[in-house]
Amino acid sequence: MLKRFNIKPWQLILGVVLLGVWIYCYIANTDITNSVVASGMRFGMPLALAAMVGIMCERSGVINIGIEGTMLLSGFTGFYIASWSKNIVAGLMIAILTGILTSFVHAMMTIQWKMDQIIAGTIINILASGLTSFLYKQGSTIPNSWPIFDIPILGQIPFIGHAFFTQQGPIQYLGLILIPAIWVMMYKTRWGLRTRAVGENPGSADTAGVSVIKVRMINVMFGGAIGGFVGGFICLELVGSFSKEFTAGSGFTALALMIFGRWNPMGAFAAAILFGLAQALSTQLQIFGVTNIPNQFITMLPYVFTIVVLAVSAGKVRPPAAAGKSYEKEQA
Amino acid sequence: MEALLRIEHLSKSFPGVKANDDISIEVHKGEIVALLGENGAGKSTLVKSVFGLVKPDSGTITIKGEEIEPGDTAAAIRHGVGMVHQHFQLVPVMSVVENIILGDEPHKGVFVTKKAAREEVIALSARYGLEVDPDAFVEDLPVGIQQRIEILKALRKDIDLLILDEPSAVLTPHEIDELLEVIRKLAASGVGILFITHKLHEVMAVADRVVVLRNGKLVGTTTPKETNEEGLAQMMVGRNVVLSVEKGPARAKEVALEIKDLSVKDDRHLDAVTHFSLEVRAGEILGIAGVEGNGQRELVEAICGMRHRQTGTVKVSGKESPDMDPRGVHLMGVSHIPEDREKDGLVSSYSIADNLTLNQFNLKPFSVKGIRDFNARDEYADRLVKEFDIRTPSFQNSASSLSGGNKQKVVVARELTQNSHVIVASQPTRGVDVGSIEFIHKQLISARDGGAAVLLVSAELDEILSLSDRIAVMFGGKIVAIIDGQDADRQYVGRLMAGLSG
Structure with missing residues (x-):
């Protein structure tokens, strides 16, 4: 069972311990626990979705460090289009479209022209940062964000209901559907099997008549669509505005979470929620005015957590074997 | 009778080499054809052209009377061609079933039907008597079994023509015997077989016909009955071989x-x-x-x-x-000719000259007072390339440009000339x-x-x-x-x- 899902015993122990802490806190103080968990969800969801971008790309063999730039660009276009057209849905659509176009550029560079994938991602990041800073205009607003609402019935479930299904916007709920859908796609469908094969040994897929280029292009662009979706999500729903460099390194954090989740959508989701919780907890500690610990240390908490987690799991992880390598048909 | 496979006037060049030069071959139903030749004679290029992995410069490939699109693997598969590659094309972290069904998965809508896939693989392995554990992960299996999976992958597509690229290179003697038995069985069931090998006794044991290539050209066709191992060797190399x-x-x-x-x-x-x-x-x-x-x-x-x-x-x-x-x-x-020349014997991206002096580049005469002397290196490399007959346009070329046998000669030359x-x-x-x-x-x-x-x-x-x-x-x-x-x-x-x- 553990082997089948590639879960290490210590991960299981970590999960059980956290669950125990959660239950304990829930019983001790339901309200505060609920609000911390819910805000952990809010912090974690964009990271989880950004990690999906990484998973889509790397599972098919393309390392994408341009997630940061993709989100930045799509958040930018999404926000200004929404502001100009007074229509959030239009904004979100444009954000997704921007994500697809950005990743198309990335895909052309890495898959067709076989450029170094790290350099291609860096280009996207620099381009996005420069372009959005240059074109940035202060004072734009978007029409009222979508209402925050509770999902009936599901929101009533004791213990988990409040954390997952209340007090969120529609995009957040959409993410809850999207992540398991990507998992199903990756492990249960023909496309997923081919994607994983292309990411592990493109030669085996090629000789089985699967087009490596096509599989990679589509996966990277689908990943880009999710990246655009996240950018739009942050600027249009979560924060409700565009600010310079709003991504603040979250694209890279997402990659770390993807590794922690072992390139598995559900694993990365769990890792992202854990990271979100650490962030929510640090915020909560600040609110409560824990004064005997300097503020800076508390703010550091989620990042220290990421470093520790990565340091512990690094070396044991096994990325898709062909990630980072352009595919060339064997010659001679 | 219409030939199963007909290759006509096929030519293919790579930068600096003519890998195939006007080659014409036929393979009939149920026939075992062995393709012989030295390293770099163009055997792999030829079979890869048939399978669509290489796009020939000119010439036609006809299967069962229909000309197939050059350089299109999917078309070759559709026409009933299967290929077992020299380097196994398997995904190590996936199961046997997943590897076999890849590319043509049993499905319902977009979903893979795992149960049907598993049953199909079991039935397939029973039908040809090639036993495998469907749920094992490929990376845990020995090479002989991995090759069996490759063969099953090819057989699954109801093929008429099976190409085997040096199938016995990595097998133990016992596994080779089993492989030859499988080849005979398949041919008896009507599949045409085209296989590349270096081992002359295998050719003598199973082939109906032998096609010999040398320097990209077809030098002759013969049968095991008309010749012997010495004769085959002579055809391959173009001189007497002891x-x-x-x-x-x-x-x-x-x-x-x-x-x-x-x-x-x-x-x-x-x-x-x-x-x-x-x-x-x-x-x-x-x-x-x-x-x-x-x-x-x-x-x-x-x-x-x-x-x-x-x-x-x-x-x-x-x-x-x-x-x-x-x-x-x-x-x-101590000189060491390592088992895995790619990994332990060469730095592929370095020049042949550098590889020839890899463990003495910092010693006299290749380095004087910590400064490398490239003239000394080049003279030495030039001598070894000639002495060991390393086939390359220049010793300045990277080691990765060499064919497998010539890479081996580089390692052997380096290790055996150091007293x-x-x-x-x-x-x-x-x-x-x-x-x-x-x-x-x-x-x-x-x-x-x-x-x-x-x-x-x-x-x-x-x-x-x-x-x-x-x-x-x-x-x-x-x-x-x-x-x-x-x-x-x-x-x-x-x-x-x-x-x-x-």
Whole structure:
């Protein structure tokens, strides 16, 4: 069972311990626990979705460090289009479209022209940062964000209901559907099997008549669509505005979470929620005015957590074997 | 009768080489055609053209009377062509079932129907008598089984033509026998078979017809009945080849390599070599016979300082050699022809000249006072390229541009020209054509006659039998017997290799 899902015993122990802490806190103080968990969800969801971008790309063999730039660009276009057209849905659509176009550029560079994938991602990041800073205009607003609402019935479930299904916007709920859908796609469908094969040994897929280029292009662009979706999500729903460099390194954090989740959508989701919780907890500690610990240390908490987690799991992880390598048909 | 496969006037050039030059071949239903040729003769290019992995420059490929689109693998598969590649095209982290169904998965809508897939694989392996565990992960399986999966992958598509690119190169003798049996069975069921090999006795054993290529050109077609191994070798190389090794009696002198109580663990930290002791004398060739995976690789790596010695010592000319220090071992006068030339023998992106001086570039005359002397290197490289007949337009080309056999010659040239006391040669002729095998064998013997102690490890029993002055048979990490090379009996050694008591 553990082997089948590639879960290490210590991960299981970590999960059980956290669950125990959660239950304990829930019983001790339901309200505060609920609000911390819910805000952990809010912090974690964009990271989880950004990690999906990484998973889509790397599972098919393309390392994408341009997630940061993709989100930045799509958040930018999404926000200004929404502001100009007074229509959030239009904004979100444009954000997704921007994500697809950005990743198309990335895909052309890495898959067709076989450029170094790290350099291609860096280009996207620099381009996005420069372009959005240059074109940035202060004072734009978007029409009222979508209402925050509770999902009936599901929101009533004791213990988990409040954390997952209340007090969120529609995009957040959409993410809850999207992540398991990507998992199903990756492990249960023909496309997923081919994607994983292309990411592990493109030669085996090629000789089985699967087009490596096509599989990679589509996966990277689908990943880009999710990246655009996240950018739009942050600027249009979560924060409700565009600010310079709003991504603040979250694209890279997402990659770390993807590794922690072992390139598995559900694993990365769990890792992202854990990271979100650490962030929510640090915020909560600040609110409560824990004064005997300097503020800076508390703010550091989620990042220290990421470093520790990565340091512990690094070396044991096994990325898709062909990630980072352009595919060339064997010659001679 | 309409031919199953007809290749007409096919040509293909790569930068600097004409890999295939106006080749025409036919393969009929149920026929086994062997494709023979030296390394770099263009065999792989030819079969890859048939399978659509390489797009020919000109010429046509017709299958069952229909011309197929060049350079389109999917079209080749549709026309009933299956191929088993030299380098297995399997996904190591996936199960046997997943590997076999990849590309044409049983499905309902977008979902893979795992149960149906599994049943199909079981039925398939039963139908052809090729037993596999459908749920095993490929990376856990031995190469023989991995190849079986490759064959099943090809057979699944109801093929009419099966191409096998050097299928026996990595197999043990027993696995090869099984493979030949499978090939015969398939041909009997009406599948046309085109297979590449270097091993002449395999050709003699199964082929109905033999097609020989040399330097990209078709030099002739024959049948095993009309010729013999010598005849085939001559066609391949274009001159007389002596298949049997000519060597004088060994004049063994003092002990040059002394291994005492050596224990080594493999990559999975299991015991690979246990309390192993052996002496090799200067002026003799000691061959280690054994089925692959009985500790030979670990033994060689431990001797050469590439793997930690758990217990025991290795002495070179009476002095203890350092553990885990390949350079230190080398400087004591040990040359090593590694089993995996790509990984341990060459730096592929370096030039041939640099590879030829890889372990002495910092020594005189290639370096003077810490500054490299490229003229000295180039002169040396030029000499070795000629002497060892390394086929390349220039020694400035990268090692990766060479064909497998020529890469091996680079390693052999480097290691055998350093007047070493001890030469450890692991699979020195793997994947090398007969002409080069003859040459490498001669080099090993002249090194022996020059007073070096040669430790030869090979999965090719014939190679061991023809070269060795003494033969140590290894089984389960131990030596089960040491016999004199002169009166070694093939059957007897084979039984010892299988762990039987003789």
